[in-house]
Amino acid sequence: xxxxxxxxxxxxxxxxxxxxxxxxxxxxxxxxxxxxxxxxxxxxxxxxxxxxxxxxxxxxxxxxxxxxxxxxxxxxxxxxxxxxxxxxxxxxxxxxxxx
Numbered sequence: 001x002x003x004x005x006x007x008x009x010x011x012x013x014x015x016x017x018x019x020x021x022x023x024x025x026x027x028x029x030x031x032x033x034x035x036x037x038x039x040x041x042x043x044x045x046x047x048x049x050x051x052x053x054x055x056x057x058x059x060x061x062x063x064x065x066x067x068x069x070x071x072x073x074x075x076x077x078x079x080x081x082x083x084x085x086x087x088x089x090x091x092x093x094x095x096x097x098x099x
Contacts, residue, residue: 024053028045028046031045043094048091052088062076
């Protein structure tokens with residue numbers, strides 16, 4: 001924005017990220033549904049993965065806004081960072097239980 005240049009590579013990167021996230025969410029949703037139907041409990045894999053993706057993208061957007069010169073309150077960055085670390089630790093815990 002500062003240089004007034006639009007890069008098509010950024011758009012391509014966004015499209016690849018969107019496709020990757022979509023496939024990941026579909027696969028995790030199918031695994032979560034299979035576990036729920038087969039074993040009778042909800043492991044909340046899909047909830048955790050979606051939360052982690054949303055928090056990481058929100059944090060990335062806020063960091064980019066901060067780098068672009070927009071004022072972003074540090075408290076918001078801390079809150080999103082805490083939510084992200086909780087989601088990451090929950091995901092790590094679930095993956096460790098499977099091993």
